[in-house]
Amino acid sequence: MIQLxxxxxxxxxxxxxxxxxxSINEKNxxxxxxxxxxxxxxxxxxxxxxxxxxxxxxxxxxxxxxGYLPQDLVELEPINIIDFLKNVTGLKAxxxxxxxxxxxxxxxxxxxxxxxxxxxxxxxxxxxxxxFDGYSFEAKSKKVLHGLGFEEKDYNKLCTEFSGGWKMKIxxxxxxxxxxxxxxxxxxxxxxxxxxxEWMEKYLEDYSGTLVTISHDRRFLDKITQxxxxxxxxxxxLYHGNYSFYLKEKDQKRLLIExxxxxxxxxxxxxxxxIERFRYKxxxxxxxxxxxxxxxxxxxxxxxxxxxxxSIHFPPGERSGLEVxxxxxxxxxxxxxxxxxxxxxxxxxxxxxxxxGVNGAGKSTLTxxxxxxxxxxxxxxxxxxxxxxAFFSQESAQxxxxxxxxxxxxxxxxxxxxxxxxxNLLGAFLFSxxxxxKPIPVLSGGEKARLTLVKILMNETNFLIxxxxxxxxxMSTNELFQRALMEYSGTVLIVSHDRYFLDNLVERxxxxxxxxxxxxxxxxxxxxxxxxxxxxxxxxxxxQSEKEKTAQSKKREIRRIEAEARNFLSRKKREIQSRLLPIxxxxxxLEKKKSExxxxxxxxxxxxxxxKVQTLMKELKEINEELAVFMQKWETIAEExxxxxxxxE
Numbered sequence: 001m002i003q004l005x006x007x008x009x010x011x012x013x014x015x016x017x018x019x020x021x022x023s024i025n026e027k028n029x030x031x032x033x034x035x036x037x038x039x040x041x042x043x044x045x046x047x048x049x050x051x052x053x054x055x056x057x058x059x060x061x062x063x064x065x066x067g068y069l070p071q072d073l074v075e076l077e078p079i080n081i082i083d084f085l086k087n088v089t090g091l092k093a094x095x096x097x098x099x100x101x102x103x104x105x106x107x108x109x110x111x112x113x114x115x116x117x118x119x120x121x122x123x124x125x126x127x128x129x130x131x132f133d134g135y136s137f138e139a140k141s142k143k144v145l146h147g148l149g150f151e152e153k154d155y156n157k158l159c160t161e162f163s164g165g166w167k168m169k170i171x172x173x174x175x176x177x178x179x180x181x182x183x184x185x186x187x188x189x190x191x192x193x194x195x196x197x198e199w200m201e202k203y204l205e206d207y208s209g210t211l212v213t214i215s216h217d218r219r220f221l222d223k224i225t226q227x228x229x230x231x232x233x234x235x236x237x238l239y240h241g242n243y244s245f246y247l248k249e250k251d252q253k254r255l256l257i258e259x260x261x262x263x264x265x266x267x268x269x270x271x272x273x274x275i276e277r278f279r280y281k282x283x284x285x286x287x288x289x290x291x292x293x294x295x296x297x298x299x300x301x302x303x304x305x306x307x308x309x310x311s312i313h314f315p316p317g318e319r320s321g322l323e324v325x326x327x328x329x330x331x332x333x334x335x336x337x338x339x340x341x342x343x344x345x346x347x348x349x350x351x352x353x354x355x356x357g358v359n360g361a362g363k364s365t366l367t368x369x370x371x372x373x374x375x376x377x378x379x380x381x382x383x384x385x386x387x388x389x390a391f392f393s394q395e396s397a398q399x400x401x402x403x404x405x406x407x408x409x410x411x412x413x414x415x416x417x418x419x420x421x422x423x424n425l426l427g428a429f430l431f432s433x434x435x436x437x438k439p440i441p442v443l444s445g446g447e448k449a450r451l452t453l454v455k456i457l458m459n460e461t462n463f464l465i466x467x468x469x470x471x472x473x474x475m476s477t478n479e480l481f482q483r484a485l486m487e488y489s490g491t492v493l494i495v496s497h498d499r500y501f502l503d504n505l506v507e508r509x510x511x512x513x514x515x516x517x518x519x520x521x522x523x524x525x526x527x528x529x530x531x532x533x534x535x536x537x538x539x540x541x542x543x544q545s546e547k548e549k550t551a552q553s554k555k556r557e558i559r560r561i562e563a564e565a566r567n568f569l570s571r572k573k574r575e576i577q578s579r580l581l582p583i584x585x586x587x588x589x590l591e592k593k594k595s596e597x598x599x600x601x602x603x604x605x606x607x608x609x610x611x612k613v614q615t616l617m618k619e620l621k622e623i624n625e626e627l628a629v630f631m632q633k634w635e636t637i638a639e640e641x642x643x644x645x646x647x648x649e
Contacts, residue, residue, distance in 0.1 A: 001026050001064070001210065002047060002182070007056035009042070016042060017053065018234030024182075030212045031221040031243055034231035036430045036474040040214045041071060043231065044184050067180035069172055071187045071214075073445075076159035076167050081150070084159050085141050088174040091132045097125040137177075144173045147199035148192065149359040165191035176203060185213040189220050190471050193359045194497050194528075216475050218243045219499045264300070271295055312428050312484045315415070317462040319578065321385030322349050324463055324491045325370065330379035332365055339365050340515045342379065349384075349462075350574040352485070352492040354502050356527060357512040363495045364393065366512065367467045370493070383463075390456045393467040397448035400440050406451060407436040413458050422458075428480055429454050429473075446472030453481070462490035470498050489578060499524055576641050583634050587627065594623045 002024040009017040016039045024030065032040050045051035047060055048068055060066075077084060086092035101122035108115045133140065142155060148169045154162075159170055168191045175183060189197050201223045204211065212229075215221055221228075221243035228239040228246035239246040271291050278284035325347040332339045339362035347353060355363045368374035370381055371391035383389075401409055410422055417425075426436055429450045443451065449472045456464070464485075470478050482501055485492060496502055502509075502524035509520040509527035520527040597620045600606050607613060 001061055003057065003059040004043075004046065005057040007046065007053045007058070009039070009046075009051075009053045015234055017056075020056075020231070020234060020236050022229060022236050022238075024210060024212065026210055027208065028210050028212075029224060029226045031225035031228045031246075032212055032214045032231070033221075033228060033243065033246065033475065035476055038231040039234075040231060041186055044068065044186060044212075044214070047184065064181040065178070066182045066184060067175035067178050069168075069175055069183075069185045069188055071190070073164040074167060074171055076170060078158050078160045080156050080158060081145065081170055081173075082138055082141055082155055084170060085174050085177055086137070089132065089137075089178045091129075091134055091137055094125050094128045094132060094134065098122065098129060101125065141173070141177060144176055144203070145170075147196065147203065148173055149196050151360075169196075172200075176200075179207070180209060182210045183207070183212070185211070185215075187214055187216070189215055189217045189497065192497060194356070194499060195358050197497060197499075216470070216473060216478055217498055217500070218475070264298070268295065268298065312425055312457060312480050314457055314484060314488045314490070315417075315460045317388055317460040317490055318386050320349050320387045320462045320490070323347075323384045324349055324351075324387055325384065325493075326382040327370070328380050328382065330366075330369065330381065331377045332362065332369065332374075333377050338377075338515050340512055340517075343512075343515075343517045345510055345517055345519065347491055347493060349491055350489065350578075351508060352506050353494070353508040353510055354506040354524060354527075355493060355495045355512065356509050356524075361512040362515070363512060364467050367391070367393065367465050367493070367495060371465045387463050388461045389463045389465060390459055390461040391465045391467075392452060392456055392469050394445075394449060394471070396452045397445070400448060400451065402439075402441050405437050405439050406431055406443075409440060409451065410454060410458060413455060415458050417458060425454055425457060429477055450477075457484065464488070464490060464492045464494075466492065466494040466496070468495055468497070470496060470501055489574070499528075573641065576637055580634065580637050580641070583630055583637065587630050587634065590623055590627050590630065594620065594627070597623065 002022075004020065004022045007017045007020040008015075020043075032043065034040055042051055046053055046058060048066065049058075049060070077087070079087070083092065086095070101118050105115060105118050105122065108118060142152075145155065150166075150169070159167065162170065172185075172188060175185075188200070192200065197217070197220060201220065204224050211224065213221070213225065223242075225242050226240075228241065228243060230237040230239065230246065230250075239249050241249065271294060275288050275291050275295075278288050281288075323346055327343060327345050329342045329344060331341045331343075333341075355366060357363050365374065369376050371389060372381075373391065401412070404412070406426065410426065415422075423436070426432070431447075431451070431454075438447075440448070440451070453469060453473075470481065473481060478498070478501065482505060485494075485505055492505070494502070494506065504523075506523055507521075509522070509524060511518040511520065511527065511531070520530050522530075597616050601613065601616055601620075606616070
């Protein structure tokens with residue numbers, strides 16, 4: 001259906017696509033993946049005719065409708081949502097035609113040719129109105145809008161009254177309702193909470209057209225795609241499965257190539273050894289020549305050049321008190337509406353907790369209050385001893401110095417990091433080469449958000465409050481950031497719609513619903529399971545027997561106890577690790593000092609100075625005694641860790 005053959009495209013002397021080819025067939029459901037900057041969005045623009053390649057063939061059927069959701073924010077007309085949806089889908093034009101025909105027919109002679117032409121036009125418009133399901137369109141629109149997080153009171157608002165994220169939702173709703181032959185969705189989950197995403201995943205299950213999506217949400221890709229297109233080194237690789245399948249297959253492919261390279265290396269070494277051994281023996285001359293020719297014909301297998309692996313980490317911050325945060329009877333209202341009322345919870349050192357809830361529940365409001373960027377209506381936020389906060393939100397980019405370049409901005413932060421470490425960190429967040437000298441005002445919203453995250457990673461903190469930190473990260477950067485957070489010794493409170501990210505990071509979920517707090521001692525999957533159970537119970541299940549209810553209740557209690565046990569072990573392990581770190585550091589320093597002393601004692605110039613030798617021997621004895629004490633401490637604490645690991649198993 002859609003064919004791209006031998007596509008070449010360069011920007012500013014940099015090759016983006018090098019003989020890229022792809023085929024998209026009817027009803028394909030494709031995930032388009034690749035690191036930021038590899039050209040995913042550009043590929044969409046080529047299909048749409050917005051970008052012309054330097055050379056190559058582009059075939060897109062003209063009889064197919066395409067619905068395109070861009071990643072960048074759009075401006076909408078100053079009309080209410082329902083009218084906008086009618087406009088975009090084409091229903092409004094049909095309604096206008098029907099009304100115009102009805103009006104003209106009322107004043108036209110039924111026997112005239114003009115009337116017959118009007119009647120024909122009216123019948124065609126009526127057919128289209130039926131195709132659009134015009135009589136139920138408004139009801140369908142409201143159903144889709146509700147699924148994307150809109151409320152009844154929003155339907156009569158002008159599109160221009162909504163923020164950028166909600167405008168993108170309106171545009172997404174228009175594409176879903178248009179039911180095009182082909183959907184091109186560029187990061188459709190960026191502005192959706194988890195419930196909205198789950199709704200859209202179910203909605204797309206019934207979509208019968210062709211779907212191609214770019215997304216950094218791996219669970220979304222796993223649920224809705226059946227093929228994966230990877231853009232790598234300017235070319236496109238096809239994998240016949242979803243994102244998890246792609247990761248598995250890519251890893252297996254890499255291992256296979258490594259094995260083939262090793263087999264080839266051994267064969268070459270064996271051949272070279274034969275040539276070297278028998279090079280000067282006349283009886284073996286023909287065999288030697290044969291092997292020399294064999295070597296010349298070898299096509300060396302090479303591994304595709306991957307990006308150099310990097311790692312990122314938070315600098316160690318000062319250890320905080322055990323209770324990091326206490327929220328007491330906290331309330332917030334705007335005008336007469338309470339967002340939440342008299343909520344209470346605490347966070348403890350080393351905990352990694354998620355704030356959950358539907359859009360509008362008050363998650364971002366609560367993070368702003370906790371971080372000190374907004375005042376509550378009543379109640380208080382109490383910080384523990386030696387707590388040092390870093391707060392990230394989509395608005396944090398406003399705090400950047402717009403007179404700076406990227407490099408000047410991060411160089412203004414007091415840090416022990418070397419310039420090379422700063423550059424590596426910037427590279428991990430997709431600022432490489434001369435990009436670091438870009439002035440901040442020219443950066444996109446996503447680039448500003450990533451730069452703000454870099455600044456947080458450079459500060460010595462012990463309590464991170466993060467509101468949707470992964471929105472503008474590609475898969476690889478997302479994983480790097482996740483690992484850094486998992487290794488982070490401080491406390492984390494995070495709002496995110498990335499379910500995979502949360503599942504691997506958090507051990508506790510705090511949900512805001514209807515202005516109240518519900519706590520779940522487990523990861524996101526555990527929370528989601530419990531939430532669904534609660535919803536099912538609240539909606540009925542009246543036919544369920546008391547016996548079944550009791551059994552379910554017992555299961556829930558067992559899972560709760562298991563989750564609490566897991567969390568206790570996790571906290572205990574972090575506490576033990578925090579005790580081990582200074583001991584390991586001391587051991588490392590002592591061993592270094594010991595090695596230095598031993599080296600000096602081997603120095604002939606030192607050995608002639610008996611006084612110096614005695615001093616060094618005395619120091620060495622003291623070092624060994626200290627080492628013995630620290631090693632004993634380390635062994636005792638390490639044994640505690642082993643016992644915990646045994647319990648965990």
